[in-house]
Amino acid sequence: MESVLDIKQLTMDFGGLRALDHIDLDVKAGEIAALIGPNGAGKTTFFNCVTGIYKPTEGDMFICPPGKKRERINGLKPNQVTEKGMARTFQNIRLFQNMTVLENVMMGRHCRMRAGIPGAILRNRATREEEQRVVEESYAILKKIGLAEFVNEFAKNLPYGAQRRLEIARAMATEPFLLLLDEPAAGMNNQETKELDELILRIRSEEKISILLIEHDMKLVMSLSDRIFVMDYGRKIAQGTPEEIKNNPAVIKAYLGEDIDA
Template identity: 75%
Template sequence: MKPILDVQNLTMRFGGLTALDNLDLDVNEGEIVALIGPNGAGKTTFFNCITGIYKPTGGDILVHGSRKESVRLNGLKPNQVTEKGLARTFQNIRLFPNMTVLENVMMGRHCRTRSGILGAVFRGQATVREEQKVVEDSYEILKKINLARYVDELAMNLPYGAQRRLEIARAMATEPFLLLLDEPAAGMNPQETADLDELIVWIRDTEKISILLIEHDMKLVMSLSDRIFVMDYGKKIAQGTPEEIRCNPVVIKAYLGEEMDA
């Protein structure tokens, strides 16, 4: 079976700094893969390269989506990447604060709808129907993610945990086959983290969306992931199942430092 996301020798340089150094990573269908590493290891840079915010200096990013075709994502714009079926959330929440929860999710439907300027001005049958469908679909997603009770609230007035979930809901509205979550549990309390754990598994099992996540909460990472990739200083230092990673000496060294010999 082909991996749905296949990253080969990905390299990203900012001037003299090599933020990503020949990184390989793959995600198979139906997998939850975690990317971990100390702060500044280049995890978010990796996400930004995949989603088109940065243009990688070298390497290949290949996706094999639902249509069985392989696409190379290098150099595509963020919106084109989203259209290909990869959706992401952000480390520091990036909602549209002055739009309602429903509207936020409706924005996610944007790339799957077509009505243009003329449609907007004449507001014909097709446009009205499409708008109605967008509202209904968005509400359905909110119901699934358990945010329906906030539907008419402004996004900025939501509690923190709900804002994180809304970001996921918005990403799901773009109909992705791979969801990239950048520290989804950051700043959450234990209850919210447990809910998130449940939500991610549910997304994978019910919605059939594979997941690649960056996370620092080791408890969450170990319980969720099928496989884990570990990065440090832009390099991949380990990969494997949670058990393998847990007792990998290189990983422990990267996280805790080395004992000095006297």
């Protein structure tokens, strides 16, 4: 199957610290892949490199959106990466607090809209129609994610779990082919995690979006992912299906430490 995201030998140095050490990773079309590892392993750094927030020291990053040509995305700005069709969420929620829920989702549509300053001032037909269309599409996304009841609420007033889902809604509004979720279940209770599980599966099956997620909740990772990549100290130490990862000695060592009795 075709890879939508293909990372080759990605390396990132912060001064003398090597945060990422020649990482190879790929996400296939329609796949849910997970990136796991102990705290400080470099998972979020990896996301930041892929989405253009950091400039990697070495390595190549390619994307291949379904039905389009394969493309190198090194050196693109974060907004250009999003425009190409990779959307992300953040580990610590980064919503636009003082905007309404609907506006937050409409922001995601920004890069798919064309209206400029003259259009905004003159409010010509094209702008009005675009605006109306975006409002409706955004509301449809909110409905799908289950946030329709909060449309006009300020984002900061939402309950925690809803804020996490709103971040996903905003990312989905950018019409991505690949969604990068950074610890989507962090701080959620069991019920919320279960809902998230269903939501992610639904996003894949209904929207045909591939997903790469960072997560610490092993139950969620094992049940959701098709393939898992494990990182430790900036290196990739294992990759494979959930079954393979569960029984991989290197992974167990990274998580639990060396077994003294053995």
